[in-house]
Amino acid sequence: MGSSGIWLAVGFAVCWCFCSMEASHVVYEDLQSISPTSVNDELKPVYHFRPPRHWINDPNGPLYYKGIYHLFYQYNPYGSVWGNIVWAHSVSADMINWKALDPAIYPSQPFDIYGCWSGSATILPGDKPVILYTGIDPQKRQIQNIAFPSNLSDPYLREWTKPDHNPVIDPSDSAVNASAFRDPTTAWYTPHNQRWSLVIGTRRGSRGVAVLYKSKDFIKWTKAQHPLHSAKGTGMWECPDVYPVALEGNQGLDTGVVGAGVKHVFKVSLDETRFEYYTLGTYYPKADKYIPDANSTDNRNGLRYDYGNFYASKSFYDPAKKRRILWGWANESDSAHADKDKGWAGVQAIPRAVWLDSNGRQLVQWPIEELETLRHKRRSVKNRNIPSGGSFEVKNILTAQADVEVTFDVGSLENAEAFDPLYATDAQALCAKMTAKTKGGVGPFGLLVLASADQEEATAVFFRIFKAQDNHVVLMCHDPTRSSTREMIYKPTFAGFVDVDIEKTKKISLRSLIDHSVVESFGAGGKTCITSRVYPSVAIGRKAHMFVFNNGAEDVKVSELNAWEMKAPEMNDDIIF
Ligand code: DQQ
Numbered sequence: 001m002g003s004s005g006i007w008l009a010v011g012f013a014v015c016w017c018f019c020s021m022e023a024s025h026v027v028y029e030d031l032q033s034i035s036p037t038s039v040n041d042e043l044k045p046v047y048h049f050r051p052p053r054h055w056i057n058d059p060n061g062p063l064y065y066k067g068i069y070h071l072f073y074q075y076n077p078y079g080s081v082w083g084n085i086v087w088a089h090s091v092s093a094d095m096i097n098w099k100a101l102d103p104a105i106y107p108s109q110p111f112d113i114y115g116c117w118s119g120s121a122t123i124l125p126g127d128k129p130v131i132l133y134t135g136i137d138p139q140k141r142q143i144q145n146i147a148f149p150s151n152l153s154d155p156y157l158r159e160w161t162k163p164d165h166n167p168v169i170d171p172s173d174s175a176v177n178a179s180a181f182r183d184p185t186t187a188w189y190t191p192h193n194q195r196w197s198l199v200i201g202t203r204r205g206s207r208g209v210a211v212l213y214k215s216k217d218f219i220k221w222t223k224a225q226h227p228l229h230s231a232k233g234t235g236m237w238e239c240p241d242v243y244p245v246a247l248e249g250n251q252g253l254d255t256g257v258v259g260a261g262v263k264h265v266f267k268v269s270l271d272e273t274r275f276e277y278y279t280l281g282t283y284y285p286k287a288d289k290y291i292p293d294a295n296s297t298d299n300r301n302g303l304r305y306d307y308g309n310f311y312a313s314k315s316f317y318d319p320a321k322k323r324r325i326l327w328g329w330a331n332e333s334d335s336a337h338a339d340k341d342k343g344w345a346g347v348q349a350i351p352r353a354v355w356l357d358s359n360g361r362q363l364v365q366w367p368i369e370e371l372e373t374l375r376h377k378r379r380s381v382k383n384r385n386i387p388s389g390g391s392f393e394v395k396n397i398l399t400a401q402a403d404v405e406v407t408f409d410v411g412s413l414e415n416a417e418a419f420d421p422l423y424a425t426d427a428q429a430l431c432a433k434m435t436a437k438t439k440g441g442v443g444p445f446g447l448l449v450l451a452s453a454d455q456e457e458a459t460a461v462f463f464r465i466f467k468a469q470d471n472h473v474v475l476m477c478h479d480p481t482r483s484s485t486r487e488m489i490y491k492p493t494f495a496g497f498v499d500v501d502i503e504k505t506k507k508i509s510l511r512s513l514i515d516h517s518v519v520e521s522f523g524a525g526g527k528t529c530i531t532s533r534v535y536p537s538v539a540i541g542r543k544a545h546m547f548v549f550n551n552g553a554e555d556v557k558v559s560e561l562n563a564w565e566m567k568a569p570e571m572n573d574d575i576i577f
Contacts, residue, residue: 025057031079032082033078033083035343036053039052042516046401047566047568048349048518048520049571051572054077054080055081055082058074058118058239059072059328059348060087060118061087061133062121063123064318067093068155071092071327071348074117079340081336085115087103096368097570101158109166112135112166114138116133117142118314119144122218122255132144133145133184137167141171143170144169144184145162145166148161169221173223180236181200189256190256190285192286195214197212197224197228199227201238206234207231208268210228212224212228226289237270239311239314241268242266242267243264245264247360250323250355252322252354264282267305267313269312275310276305276313277297277300279293280296305354306328307528308330308530308532309331313329315327324353326365328348330346330348330520332346333489333492333535334488334490335489338489350367351367353366364526364527367522371403375403375567377397378563380562381561382558384558385555388555397564399565400542402514403563403564404564405509405560406560408507408509409556410465411506413472416467421468427475427496428492428494431479431495446461447547448547449461449514459534464552476496476498480532483532483534494531496530499524499527499528500524514546518532546563
């Protein structure tokens with residue numbers, strides 16, 4: 001056991017005696033330190049980021065340093081449910097192949113002895129990374145700490161030092177609720193007053209609040225007079241994220257960029273609902289305010305990065321490829337006991353490049369281009385008609401571990417079903433009511449993935465087009481209700497509307513990343529994204545099939561389909577815990 005191992009053992013000895021910390025995660029004290037004797041790999045994702053075993057949750061402090069990408073994440077080194085949380089640490093040259101290092105930050109000091117929770121990295125002038133994270137102190141208060149790399153000449157940044165002047169932000173100095181005060185963002189510099197700014201998630205009653213702190217030297221932080229932003233009725237805000245996007249093009253911007261040609265994104269993770277939403281708006285550095293655009297819904301009905309299992313996300317600026325990258329946690333839909341039995345739980349969704357859509361109303365996300373290096377055997381289909389009620393199979397590749405891109409041409413929209421405006425803010429309910437099996441006018445059409453040969457077991461990924469008063473409405477769904485015969489699995493339909501002018505384009509594209517128990521889909525080039533976790537009973541490994549189907553009255557045509565089997569990347573196999 002290395003020195004970090006000894007400190008980990010000391011920290012957890014303390015924690016086992018006194019800890020029963022409750023926050024946003026359900027705590028199973030009886031399960032949290034049970035390490036599996038063997039790991040059940042049957043449905044374990046292969047090309048999504050994960051350690052070989054045990055529990056993971058939020059991505060933390062992603063950064064790029066001296067040619068290497070770093071990802072830290074909330075990790076339980078001792079079990080496969082939430083608990084004993086450390087900042088595990090992995091490094092990569094391409095964000096697809098990962099090498100595990102020793103945990104970077106773990107309970108060791110009074111200011112974090114009961115937990116090292118989520119936080120972010122900032123790159124200070126002179127290319128000096130620094131991490132701010134939430135520590136849990138002996139009074140179980142959530143406080144904010146800083147850590148610096150011990151050796152800046154090590155591109156792997158293996159060791160981190162926590163200075164004695166921690167915590168750098170103490171809730172009692174600024175009258176915030178110490179039991180709901182966490183997840184500091186990346187800091188950004190405001191030249192007009194030569195200060196650093198960052199926000200921390202909290203709540204006032206049922207109002208979600210992003211408290212703003214400022215610092216001249218990154219050591220002493222002072223609470224600003226008012227929050228950067230808040231919204232009533234949204235509850236505790238976890239993992240806030242604030243960053244600029246360019247009005248034109250898909251290049252990313254560093255976190256501090258402001259001015260003409262720029263808009264801001266403000267994202268929060270809602271502890272009460274376990275989903276996220278974001279708004280687009282304007283950041284006013286002199287007034288210390290973020291104001292969402294009038295047409296950007298600032299409540300639980302707001303836009304989401306992903307309408308499925310995607311939480312506690314965090315973005316960072318990648319200076320090497322001038323892009324903004326988004327990481328998000330794709331939680332299990334399994335029970336805690338099943339997680340304990342299989343010996344692993346949680347993956348990170350594939351890192352996505354994120355930029356502003358040319359319509360200015362929403363973001364677009366797309367898997368980083370490096371993922372395509374895993375594409376291997378290919379199967380292609382061109383100009384194939386799928387009649388009403390028809391389907392065809394995509395054969396001869398391992399479809400349980402695949403990347404598929406398909407474009408559907410829709411013909412006449414005459415038969416589109418009438419859109420019920422009652423569902424205008426609830427795509428998920430509409431998809432639950434009208435599933436892949438419910439025959440429609442134009443659609444449902446799409447993919448059946450992780451399917452048994454007889455299609456009895458399958459996860460459906462599909463579109464359905466409705467006629468509203470003045471336009472057509474495109475719904476994108478994940479329907480996992482037939483994904484498994486196992487009981488005690490959460491199988492919610494997930495859905496979002498797709499902001500496309502289908503009357504004009506007459507086509508819509510879909511990309512799905514299938515990875516044994518992950519289905520991660522991108523509609524219309526990444527305008528609407530949905531991630532589901534599913535646990536097939538039959539469609540496992542080589543027994544998984546993939547079909548293209550059309551259950552609408554109108555024919556649709558697959559103008560092009562390309563499906564690739566995916567190779568296995570290097571995936572943290574050398575992890576020491
Ligand atoms: N997970 C962390 C918290 C954060 C929550 C604890 C979000 O810092 O608020 O593991 O999933």
